Amino acid sequence: MKLTTYSVEGMSCMHCVHHVTMALKDVQGVNDVKVSLSEKTALVNADESVSFEALKAAVEDAGYQLAAK
Numbered sequence: 001m002k003l004t005t006y007s008v009e010g011m012s013c014m015h016c017v018h019h020v021t022m023a024l025k026d027v028q029g030v031n032d033v034k035v036s037l038s039e040k041t042a043l044v045n046a047d048e049s050v051s052f053e054a055l056k057a058a059v060e061d062a063g064y065q066l067a068a069k
């Protein structure tokens with residue numbers, strides 16, 4: 001498992017935080033997610049097998065942008 005912090009663009013309220021959190025948690029291999037609205041970040045605890053591309057695609061499907069930090 002590894003912990004990685006990403007930056008998230010497009011969030012404006014706690015509903016957005018919820019959407020991003022759910023999108024990331026739905027990715028296979030993701031164990032835990034903490035999204036911060038004020039810091040515009042997502043702290044992701046995931047298996048080594050989880051790619052950045054998979055996380056980015058999930059967040060984009062939900063309507064937000066994920067970037068390496």
Ligand SMILES: [Cu+2]
Binds near residue numbers: 011012014015017
């Ligand atoms: Cu919102």
